Amino acid sequence: MWGCVMAEAGKEAKAGSGPRQSQADRRARSRGALLEAAARGLSKYGYANLALAQVASEAGYTRGALYHLFANKEELALAVVRWVEETWQAEVGQLGADETEPVEALLAIARRHAVFCRQEVARVMLVLRVEFAEREDHPVGRALTEAVGRVTVECADLIAAGRASGSIPAGPPPTETAQAYLATLEALGIELAGRAPFDVELTERATRGVLGLPPATATATGAATATEESAVAAVGDLLQP
Amino acid sequence: MWGCVMAEAGKEAKAGSGPRQSQADRRARSRGALLEAAARGLSKYGYANLALAQVASEAGYTRGALYHLFANKEELALAVVRWVEETWQAEVGQLGADETEPVEALLAIARRHAVFCRQEVARVMLVLRVEFAEREDHPVGRALTEAVGRVTVECADLIAAGRASGSIPAGPPPTETAQAYLATLEALGIELAGRAPFDVELTERATRGVLGLPPATATATGAATATEESAVAAVGDLLQP
C-alpha cells in the first residue's frame, strides 16, 4: 500500500506534476520522499551516523520539513521500521499463510526473501538490529525485537507443523531452529544481494540445511526457482536503486 | 599470544599484584584492559556510539590513558580489529590448514566458530562490518574488508579443493559459496550465541546445506561434535564475560 506512494515519490515529483496540488498530496509526497531517503541513509550509515540534514537534502528538502513531518530522529527511524516490516510482510511473509505445506512455505519465503534483498532497503532491518541488539532500552531496539519476534513465532509454528506432519525431520527446538532459519535468510540476503541467481540458490541450500532437509535435486531446484522467479520478478521493481 | 595478556587484564589487575611493577608491564596491562573494554563497547554500541570516556572508565582509567596508548579512536578500533582477527585465526581459522580433508576442515571451522562466538567479543567483527560495509573510504572499513577477503579466499580454496576431490558436490562459484558459508557462520554464531549446544548443531546443519552436503547422520554428528567439544572447550575460557 505504501509501496506505490514511495515508488512515485522522487525528487522530481515535488515540482513536476503541476503548480496546483492539495495539501494532503504535498504532505504524502514529502513524507514518502523523506522516508525513502531515511531508509537509504539508515541502510548505508546506520542510525548513529545518520545525519538528518543529508536525509532531507537527498529527498530535496531541508531539516525543517523533516521535523515538521516527524517528531524527531527516533520517530523517523520507527516509521522506516514499520514501513519496511509492512512491505516485507506483504511481499514475503504472506507466503507463510498462502502455502498449504509448511515446508513449501518455508522454502518459498526463503526464495522470495533473497529476491526481496536485492533492494538495498532490505539492509535497514539488519543494520538497525545489529546496532540496537544489545540496547533494548532504546525504542527502536524494542520495535525491532518485537518485529523479529513475531516472524520468529510464525516460522517456529511452521517448523513445528512440518515436523508433526513428517515433512521436516527432527532437530533442535522450533524456536532455535526458526532463529537460525531467519538469521541465515538475513545474512545471505545481505551478503549475496544482487549476485543473482546464486543468492536464491545458496539461500535455499542453507535453508534446507538448517531444516535438516537433503539437498534438492537439480531438476527440482530449477523448476521451483523458475516458477518463483517469474512470480517474484515484480517485487524487485518496487524500489529500483 | 595476546589472549593470555587480555585474560588477566582486569580492573583489579591494576593495583592487585603489587606496588612494584615494570613500565612495560604497566603499559601492557593498561593496553590490554583498554583493548578489552573497547572490544566490549564496540560490540555493544558500535563505533559511532562508542564514547571513549566510557571505554576508559570501564577499564579503570580515564581518556588520558587511552590517548596515551592509542593515537585516536580510529587507531583503537583498528587495534581491536587486528586483535580479534588474530585470535580468530589462531583459534578457528588455523583448522583450515590442519585438517587434511577440505570438507572436514570447513566443518571443523564451522563448529569451532560457533564455540568462538560464545564470547561476546565475537560480535565486534559483525558490528563493525555492518557499520562500515558501505563506507570503504574509512580505514576501519578497509581493514575489515581486507580481513574478510583473506578468509574468503582461504575458504574458497578449500571449497574448490573439495569439489576437485569429489567430496563436495558442484554448485555456485567457490567465491560466492565461500561468502555464503562465512555469512552463515557469522549470522548463526551471533544469533545463537550461548544457546549451546544448538549453536553448533544448527551451524553445522546450515554449513552442510550451503556446501550441498546431505544432513549428517545422528551418530556421526554426535561423535564429531563430542570430540570437537572437548578440544574446543578451552576456547571459551579465553574471555569469560
Added chain:
DNA sequence: AAGGTAACATACAGGCATGTATGTATGTGG
C-alpha cells in the same frame, strides 16, 4: 637519591548534530 622520562589525570577548545524558535510562502475556507 636525584634527575629524567614514561604513565597517567585534569583542563581546555572546537566541531558536528540534534532540537527549537522564528520567518515565509502556498494552499484553504468563508
Added chain:
DNA sequence: CCACATACATACATGCCTGTATGTTACCTT
C-alpha cells in the same frame, strides 16, 4: 478576497564527544 492554517526554510541554542595541552605521580637510570 481576506483571514487562517499548513508546509516548509532559516536561524539559534544546546549538548556531547573528540582531540590537545598541561599538570601530577610512578618508575628507571646512574
